[in-house]
Amino acid sequence: MTNLKNFQAIWRPKIDQQLQTDLIAISDDAEFAQMMCYAVLNGGKRLRPLLTLAVLSSFNVSVTPNLLKLATAVEWVHSYSLVHDDLPAMDNDLWRRGQPSVHAKFGESSAILVxxxxxxxxxxxxxxxxxxxxxxxxxxxxQVITIIRQLSRYAGANGMVIGQIHDMQNHGHQKSDVTYDWLLNDVYAPKTAALISYATDIGGKLSQEMASTLVHPKTQYDLYQFGYDFGLAFQIQDDIDDFDQDNDEAVDSLPHLVGMAAAKRTRNDLLADARQRLTNIAQREASFDRQLLDEFLDLIGESV
Amino acid sequence: MTNLKNFQAIWRPKIDQQLQTDLIAISDDAEFAQMMCYAVLNGGKRLRPLLTLAVLSSFNVSVTPNLLKLATAVEWVHSYSLVHDDLPAMDNDLWRRGQPSVHAKFGESSAILVxxxxxxxxxxxxxxxxxxxxxxxxxxxxQVITIIRQLSRYAGANGMVIGQIHDMQNHGHQKSDVTYDWLLNDVYAPKTAALISYATDIGGKLSQEMASTLVHPKTQYDLYQFGYDFGLAFQIQDDIDDFDQDNDEAVDSLPHLVGMAAAKRTRNDLLADARQRLTNIAQREASFDRQLLDEFLDLIGESV
Structure with a gap:
């Protein structure tokens, strides 16, 4: 078993347990709590909370209950974005991870409110x-206030929300002047890379505060940029995997715009840059073990 | 000019200016920022931020720029709730304050994202x-973290969101067993009173912190309850004013359920309780001037 598989086997159930506990506690209405649980506890990979915990683990910081709970907040935001993106007025998806989407199961108004x-x-x-x-x-x-500020920035009008606005412009060939830079910087970056870079960013900030073993200011930036590169590569891989489906739905994804070979080159360049970030950190920080984060990068690409 | 009219004349423009500054700063996309401004800067009364500032003023706390900005956050939440409530899947309102609602003007997907x-x-x-x-x-x-916690609680699954779920059940006579208690406690309280009591609650907390002139712990509770009573009375007045319209839309509001006279009695009882809260506070807190908050209560009822 790889480090990452082992790490996932330990932490994914704990993340799911924390999510479930908080989802049930946050609503006194059992029916509404059940709708929220349906939206969140439906077999997601928990990539974003796992990345925060992986950064902590790479600096040998033990994941205390408060850190675990902090790390799961991003999954609430990710889950909300999937519920709203699936709505009839948005991507109109009736299915999500092999089950009816929230609006397909509970109705449109409930999905908006969930x-x-x-x-x-x-x-x-x-x-x-x-x-x-x-x-x-x-x-x-x-630090708590910093995390709230970062989460609202990466999720809000300059983050995920504007990414979804642009992504919708990119459906049905509505936009005639789609460029490589626009796709990467104005769609993929805010829609996908923002929340993933948030996850590695706060992993770094919490490691610095809790263990004081992470000393060089540039390390914070490298951790943020690692998440940003990983997020973009993750989105490009998604588009490579969904090439035929996007064709049917008239979405101009990167492989459609520049061709499959060029899209793979961009993805590989991003993964190489992300690995370089880990090298930078390892050269500076004695307490840093890069192996787990390297294995996250292995999730993407030909080897999968 | 009454105290309140004077207060509104001073602070409503400042609240609007703060909202506009922050709305424009939060988005790099001019078109999206304009949609957000349309949703918020459309002639609202700014009741909730004004209440926070009025509580500060009642304790003679000067409204510094950071307090003004803090007080306006609730208006972002109130505005979002109006945009989502107006959606076709919800109340399907094409008009808001005499102008096309956000989805009527910019489309449904933009309204969800705004x-x-x-x-x-x-x-x-x-x-x-x-x-x-x-x-x-x-x-x-x-204190900042406390305010964030309160705002998320009053707006979220046990607050405004569940209030809207219940309010929708109360349309088209979907629910056969509507009771007085259910309407007040499960619809009006979370949908309307929650955010208004948040506004007076944080007014009290901030007064205590900034001026240290507010000493008795029970005063905090009285300020919260003042907002809660005021919020319920405000909603009942709204239902009294919209009686004919609710009739047309098959909404079981309080006047429909118990009759107009009994609804007015409940409203008056709530206003009397709110005035008693101000008396309680005045008896305890030497620095408290009740006049402004009394005039907020005068906004509701026969005298308007």
């Missing part, structure tokens, strides 16, 4: 994470 | 408010 409640709940989760720090080090209030 | 961005942005506004505290007292980090 998404709203998940987005709102993400900030409640962050603001209440330290309640689980009875016998462990608390995350400082200053 | 709402999402406003909700997300509210938390960014709170997390960044102290950036405006260069030469004035900062709000403590602990």
């Amino acid at each position: 998404g709203d409640a998940l987005l709102t709940g993400a900030f409640q989760v962050v603001s209440e994470a330290n309640a689980l720090a009875a016998n462990v080090q608390k995350v400082s209030d200053e | 709402g999402d961005a406003l909700l997300t942005g509210a938390f960014q506004v709170v997390s960044e408010a102290n950036a405006l505290a260069a030469n004035v007292q900062k709000v403590s980090d602990e």
